[in-house]
Amino acid sequence: METQFSQLSQHLYVHHGHVNTGILCDGDRALLIDPSGETLHATLTELGITNVEQILFTHHHRDSTTGFPMPDNARVGVPEKEASWFAEVETFWNDSQYRWHLYNYHPHNLMLADAIRVTDTYTEGAQIAWGSAVLTVLETPGHTDGSVTYLVDVDDKRFAFSGDLIYDEGKLWELYSLQKGQQTSDYHGFLGAREELKESLEKVRQVSPTALVPTHGVVMNDPNRAIDALLERLAYCYDKYVAISALRHYFPQLFEEFDGHPGHMPIREGKPPPEFLRHFGTTWMIISETGEAFVMDCGSPNILKQIQQLQTDGEISEVTQFWVTHYHDDHVNAIPEFQEAFPCETITDTVVAEVITNPIGFRLPCISPSVTRVDRITQDGDSWQWNEFTMTAYHFPGQTYYHGGLLVEGRGVRMFFAGDSFTMAGIDDYCSGNRNLLGADVGYEKCLRLIQELKPTHIFNCHVDPAFDFTDAEIAWMLDTLAEREKCYTELFPWDHANYGMDEHWVRCYPYEQEGTPGGTAQLRVEVTNHSDEPRTATAQPILPASWGMEIASRETTIPPRTDGHIDFSIPIPQSCEALGRIVIPVDITYNGQPLGQFREAIFVLNGSRHTPLCRNNGS
Numbered sequence: 001m002e003t004q005f006s007q008l009s010q011h012l013y014v015h016h017g018h019v020n021t022g023i024l025c026d027g028d029r030a031l032l033i034d035p036s037g038e039t040l041h042a043t044l045t046e047l048g049i050t051n052v053e054q055i056l057f058t059h060h061h062r063d064s065t066t067g068f069p070m071p072d073n074a075r076v077g078v079p080e081k082e083a084s085w086f087a088e089v090e091t092f093w094n095d096s097q098y099r100w101h102l103y104n105y106h107p108h109n110l111m112l113a114d115a116i117r118v119t120d121t122y123t124e125g126a127q128i129a130w131g132s133a134v135l136t137v138l139e140t141p142g143h144t145d146g147s148v149t150y151l152v153d154v155d156d157k158r159f160a161f162s163g164d165l166i167y168d169e170g171k172l173w174e175l176y177s178l179q180k181g182q183q184t185s186d187y188h189g190f191l192g193a194r195e196e197l198k199e200s201l202e203k204v205r206q207v208s209p210t211a212l213v214p215t216h217g218v219v220m221n222d223p224n225r226a227i228d229a230l231l232e233r234l235a236y237c238y239d240k241y242v243a244i245s246a247l248r249h250y251f252p253q254l255f256e257e258f259d260g261h262p263g264h265m266p267i268r269e270g271k272p273p274p275e276f277l278r279h280f281g282t283t284w285m286i287i288s289e290t291g292e293a294f295v296m297d298c299g300s301p302n303i304l305k306q307i308q309q310l311q312t313d314g315e316i317s318e319v320t321q322f323w324v325t326h327y328h329d330d331h332v333n334a335i336p337e338f339q340e341a342f343p344c345e346t347i348t349d350t351v352v353a354e355v356i357t358n359p360i361g362f363r364l365p366c367i368s369p370s371v372t373r374v375d376r377i378t379q380d381g382d383s384w385q386w387n388e389f390t391m392t393a394y395h396f397p398g399q400t401y402y403h404g405g406l407l408v409e410g411r412g413v414r415m416f417f418a419g420d421s422f423t424m425a426g427i428d429d430y431c432s433g434n435r436n437l438l439g440a441d442v443g444y445e446k447c448l449r450l451i452q453e454l455k456p457t458h459i460f461n462c463h464v465d466p467a468f469d470f471t472d473a474e475i476a477w478m479l480d481t482l483a484e485r486e487k488c489y490t491e492l493f494p495w496d497h498a499n500y501g502m503d504e505h506w507v508r509c510y511p512y513e514q515e516g517t518p519g520g521t522a523q524l525r526v527e528v529t530n531h532s533d534e535p536r537t538a539t540a541q542p543i544l545p546a547s548w549g550m551e552i553a554s555r556e557t558t559i560p561p562r563t564d565g566h567i568d569f570s571i572p573i574p575q576s577c578e579a580l581g582r583i584v585i586p587v588d589i590t591y592n593g594q595p596l597g598q599f600r601e602a603i604f605v606l607n608g609s610r611h612t613p614l615c616r617n618n619g620s
């Protein structure tokens, strides 16, 4: 077998598995930093290590902390700020605030399925003497809130094990971990942890390490150059985000420093909506000459009262059609009550219907547990007549991938109901979890081409009172900025397309959550979006609880370029299953030959007649 490690100094080695593991040696004893994955054993054997005395983790992410069984007597040290995310993970998996609505993403769901026994916790400046080495802890948040860097002084050199702060010169492993709110919830905080990341990188630079050893990535022998390149690229990428961001309309105070910045699209004026429209909450209503109403979205019970008031006042007769723009909770929370109160046909796009008819199958930002009944599912371009208006439905992957758009023509206007997908300032792509894909004919590129072709006289956003439109020049401005983003964000990641670093859901489990019974069988599909221009192979293996006493073999599929592929598993649930409740099933992924560790997860909710506490296997 090929050697999978390199030597940094007399006593320090790095194993290059799916992550880098630091191996500090002293005879047959070792201290390991970020041990993960089964291939580590071969390296330890080759180095003659028989006694792993101590283990340190830079941060809590499951993809860099699992797969290497920890020796019973080893000391295990973690950042104090993340200690509970190692030792009490059941809290996260059983708390509905981390399952539904989801406006905050700290901690991240790349959380361990099983708790780890922790013996030591570290804060800034802590020192660990081990063999001939001294390790110093630097708190370096950014990739996660409590991430630390371990500085290793050994053999007259200094190495910084910097976690996932930086992947390589000018590169990041991914950016969805940097989604963080500053004056807002995390939901609106695209790249919101970039200042924290910058401060952490500067802190590491200050202590003059000989080399940076990242968890994901390659050893960097010129830390200054590596950090400068990343900070410069990140600033450029962020600038290209702000340039056409719709958020400048909602939170202008966040972007004051960019005012008048060249290359940033000026914010457009609104215009009054036609008099036959009403707007309350996130709902738009069209009132026909017949007195009938066409309603879009229903986010709160208050909307019902307002519609009933319009009926009482004689402004409308009845609601005869209902359209759902997208799955976000502030648009669907009260749909079940609406459907009770106003029996009419509910229509939505096919991609939106997948989520709102079965929300338990998804874990997405702002997701509502409310289940919507859909009577008619539209395909891209389906048209129908509603009184004096012609309606045409589109898949409109703007604010989220799971989003529709509706063109309404009549009474001398062409109105486009864009859900939450534009404001007068640009595009609503501030949440990476929403899957705003970059590239030709996907994401906002597809939406803008459609607007360019349809030329609506009025565009409507569910959160904005005025109508607006865009000039051809403004549409071209946004398209050019997106094309530039595709280039600069692709350079930011080690992947061959930006979407792998930006689309948190390029690998996903369906259903995300399902109910099961001991003795039954669960069906689990692992879906993978190939964002590359070449075919790619993907391998998946669900990791079952140890107490189930069985393994599911890994399965592989080949996915054509720019397409979704999937791998199906039938998973028997043991009759004798002790632990009922929420069981986390991590899924190990290998993509195009590159192992990614326990990259994603699914949830099984097991019901049975016996009463046992909620736990997976050891229940610590």
Ligand SMILES: [Zn+2]
Pocket (backbone or CB within 6 Å): 059, 061, 064, 143, 164
């Ligand atoms: Zn990580």
Ligand SMILES: [Zn+2]
Pocket (backbone or CB within 6 Å): 326, 328, 399, 420
């Ligand atoms: Zn929305």
